[in-house]
Amino acid sequence: MKRIAFIYIVVAVIVSSCGNHEPAPVNGAVAKDTTQLSNDVLLTAAQLSNAGIVSGYAVKREMHKSLKVTGILDVPPKNIVSVSMPLGGYLKKTQLLPGEHVHKGDLLAVMEDQQYIQLQQDYLTAKSKLEYCEAEFKRQQQLNETKAASDKVYQQARSDYEAQKILVRSIGEKLMLIGVNPEKLNINSISRSINLYAPINGYITKINVNTGKYVNPTDVMFELISPDDMHLSLTVFENDAANIAPGQKVTCYSNVHPEKMYDATVHLINPSIGKERSTEVHCDLGKLGSELMPGMYMNAIIELKSVQTTALPEDAIVKSGNEQYLFLEKSVGHYTMQKVSIGAIDGGFVEITSGLPDSKIVIRNAYSLLMKLKGGGDE
Secondary structure, three states: OHHHHHHHHHHHHHHHHHHOOOOOOEOOEOOOOOOOOOOEEEOOHHHHHHHOOEEEOOEEEEEEEEEEEEEEEEOOHHHEEEEOOOOOEEEEEOOOOOOOEEOOOOEEEEEEOHHHHHHHHHHHHHHHHHHHHHHHHHHHHHHHHOOOOOHHHHHHHHHHHHHHHHHHHHHHHHHHHOOOOHHHOOOOOOOOEEEEEOOOOEEEEEEOOOOOOEEOOOOOOEEEEOHHHOEEEEEEEHHHHOOOOOOOEEEEEEOOOOOOOEEEEEEEEOOOOOOOOEEEEEEEEOOOOOOOOOOOEEEEEEEEEEEEEEEEEHHHOEEEOOEEEEEEEEEOOEEEEEEEEEEEEEOOEEEEEEOOOOOOEEEEOHHHHHHHHOOOOOO
16 A cells, blocks of 8 residues: 555656646747737747748838729610600500610501591691692782782781791601601501601610500600610729729629629719718720620729838738738747738738837748647647
C-alpha cells in the first residue's frame, strides 16, 4: 500500500509540472496563451519565425476605382407606343399574341362601327356640295365684275364656298385619324370596317381587347415596344453620383447570363435626387445580344477616374464573418486585430476608407494571425 501511495504522489508531481509550463520568451518577454478569446495575439519566437509575419505602414497610391451598381434595360418613350382607336368602335378581328413581332404597317385589328359609315357619308356629301359652292362662287364673281349682281350676293357665295372647304378639310382629317385616305374615298369604297395598322416595328407587349368588345377612344388596345434603341438605366446613390461623368466606360451583365459581358458608355446623369436618395444614370449600349430584352435586370461596373487613396496590400486584410480586419503591431510578437472599411481593389492593393490607425500594420501573412486568434494555428 505504501508503494502504491508513493506512485500516486510521483504522478501528481509530474502533472503539476506540465501544467505550469510557460511559452518561450520573445525579446525577454513571456508570451501568453495564443488561444485567448480577445483581439490580441501573442507569438513565441518560434511561432513568429514560422508565420513569416511582415509589418509596415499604409501608403498613398493612385488607384483605379470602380463602382458596382444595378439597373434595368430600358427604351426611350419614343420606342413605346400605345395603340388606340380615336373614334372608338367594336373589335371585329385580331390574330395577335403578346410577344409577337410586327413590322410597321402590319394589320393589328379590324374595327367596326356605324359611325365610320356616317363619317364617310358626311365627307362625300360635303365634298359634293363643295363643288356646287365653288361653281356658284365663280359665277357670282363674274357677275359682280360686270355689276350684274350685288356685292352682298357675291360675298355670301364666297362665304359659303370658304365654309364648305373648311368642312371638307375637317372631316377629311377625322377620316385620316381612323386610317381612311379621303383622297381615295368614293361612293363605291364606303365601308363599315376600318383596319388598324402597326405604327412602328416592334414587339406586342400588351393586348387589352378581345373580339366583340367595344373600345372607347381613350382605351389602349395594344402596346408595342421597339428594342432598336435600347439603353441601360442604372440607379446610383447620391454619394456616388458626383463621381460619375458622361463618357465613362461601363461593363454590364445579366443574372441570366453572367458570363456574357456587354460594353456601355455613360450618356447622361439625371441631376435630380429622388426620395430614396438616388438618381438615374443613362448609358448607351454597344453591341447587344439577342437574349437581352427591355425590362431585364442588369448588374454594372462603372469605371471611375483614378484617385489618390490610402491603401494596404491585399494580404494585410482578413475577413471574419461579414467584416474586414487588419492586425496592428503593438510590439514584436504582440498583435491586435482591428475592424476597417475597405473600398476599391486595384493592382494588389486595397483602399482603406475608415478605421486605419497611424501605427505599424501586418502587411503579409495576416491570415496566420487570424487562425491563431481563432485557435487553429500552430502551437
